[in-house]
Amino acid sequence: MTALDLLRLDLPALLAALLACATCGLLGSFLVLRRESLLGDALSHAVLPGIIAGFALTGARAGLPMLAGALVAALAATLLITLVRRAARIESGAATGAVFTTFFAGGLVLMEVSGARSVDLDLDCVLFGQLETLVWLEATGWGSLLDAQALAGLPRQLHLLAGVGLAVALVVAALWRPLKLLCFDPDYAAALGFPARRLELALNMLVAAAAVAAFEAVGSILVVAMLVCPAAAMRLLTDDYRTQVLGGAALGAALGVAGYALAGPLPAAAGMALSLNAAGVIGTLGGLAVALAALLRSRAPGRAATA
């Protein structure tokens, strides 16, 4: 494999995996700490109709309309879950399950009806992700990394991912303390005058944005693995807020890179004709990370006793 191949074929996908997993890993901690993991599951499914609608209305697979559509869908889903839970008086898990499956099904039908599928937003992308299709044809050599024109030719998924990742990082940094309070003592946060409800909503919107940005890279369902697995693994290993949040992001990034490398490039470099779906391998590693963390925890008697 030449350096040019690496730049053209592997670098964009690797970057996408890294950005998607780090962003989701960062946000995942807040979901896990707030005991809202299912919301991550729900939002990553529920954005589908929004994405398709944004796509169908503008006719182009542009980042912003899809993002806007997805945020609207996520907002609608969140409100509906609350409404269903209150009105039907069923447990929140069941209310969530009822709403997000409906949204996802609606998205699938919308995809069929609007003809969006025939263009290039296909079911495979939703179900399996398409990390492998991200290529950077403008790259001509290492010099391209500094060439603005060539950089503009990077896949637009990367632009979206980088933008959302940056926004998420900034918001988390700016709201570091309020978010901490929200996670550990929402009542106290409310008593201190933090707009807890609005913070929660903002957090949910960030999750939805991350789900959309990561959606094209790893698909609708594996976003859930990226959101919950690194955070849950850290939760098993640490009690420290900073370690939990930053460690979640770092673990996510590491899983993304390792998963992508294991799925194709590394076996190829070792001369094996093995090529797996990168998103699948990343998600598998996520599950293994949680299993490993659980094992480590059960082996450490002191920790287990204090729990």
Next chain:
Amino acid sequence: MRPAAGHPARAAGRSLPGAGAMTLGYNTLVVLAGCALLGLAAGTVGAFALLRGRALVADAVGHAALPGVVLAAMIVATLGHDPRSLPPLLAGAALAGVLGVLAVQALARTRRIREDAAIAIVLSSFYAVGVALLSYVQTMPGAAQAGLTKFILGQAAAMRAEDALWAGAVATLALALCLLLFQRLRAACFDPDFARVQGMSAARTDLALLGLIVTVTVAGLQAVGLILIVALLVLPAATARLLTYRLPRLLLLSAVVGAASGAAGAAASAAAPDLPTGAAVVLAGAACFTLALLFSPDRGLVPEALRRARRRLAAAEEHFLRAAWEAQEAAGAGPGTAGDRWTPIAALAAARGWAEARAWRLARWLALRGLVALSERQVHLTPRGAAAARRAVRAHRAVEHHLLAIGAADTAGADRLADLVEHGLSPEAASRLLPEPSSLPASPHALGGKP
């Protein structure tokens, strides 16, 4: 990775296009019946799962089934058998589903990770393993991967009659087990203490319920698909929960909604084979749920809003009638006496602190009901209206007097509080609160404009 348009299972399974639509061939009918039966079983099991707070376990089981299905297909293909034959695939799915449930329980036992996070972890990482395996299978020679992706979103139209028979048989088994275990499940859902006293272990009952969930989920994989199968357990049960409080009726309704959703999905899939059946099933279920959510007599949003609007209207009517009565009193003339006179609507509005337009709307409405007479810009209580007004005044003053007697409020406060409380008060209750039950007491405060 979608199954190619003419792959063998589909060509063999569906009756000829055109002919099928006209005559509803044997195959279509069997698939339709199978899906309905499946929905029936899922609705029944789902009702217990919902009551026991276990509904989303089905989500984990469904997603976790993917690696099982793919591995089973790989093994069967390696052994040289037909990888499309359903029983081994379902067995693989069941095995993986059970593993998934065990993994959820093991993670939840760490206490650090709650069950909802455990479900999210298991469903996504098992599914990821399945995706990775699927991409591996596709590089394998042979037809092992043929039609495996239809397990993800479901494709009832691609089912062969024997597939539908298998699914139906498994669903029937789940249904029979559910009915056999009815006493146990009911006790676990509603009265865990009673269950314990009766010697039924809650852990064993929960295990049985999990087994039922796995069974139904696996049976539904091919028709509904593993991503959306959870909806077939949740939506019918949630619909039924909106409509009734009684368990037998809940089970029946849930089963009926489930069967209808399943059949609707299969029918939609037969009419439009490209449509993922799972999506059609879910949308049918969601339509039932939305209707129930909006129009359920007890809990629906529309009846609730209507009830609230009716209550508000009744309160406004009573306020208007009382204001008309008190205007007469303030003028020193009781209704029906010689001094009986007409009251300007503007004065009533001022007394209540209402906008004049609102007072007018109420006046017209009460005139329509025959409680007041309307002339020029003035109203007058009809005999029926006077009776109603007297009841309202009595209720109001009863509450006022009571509040003052127990020292709960001053005069102005009692007036305001009574405005809120008086509407539900029956005449008998009003009599009990009044110092002299038979007579209409005087108002404790000056009548006329609101402060």
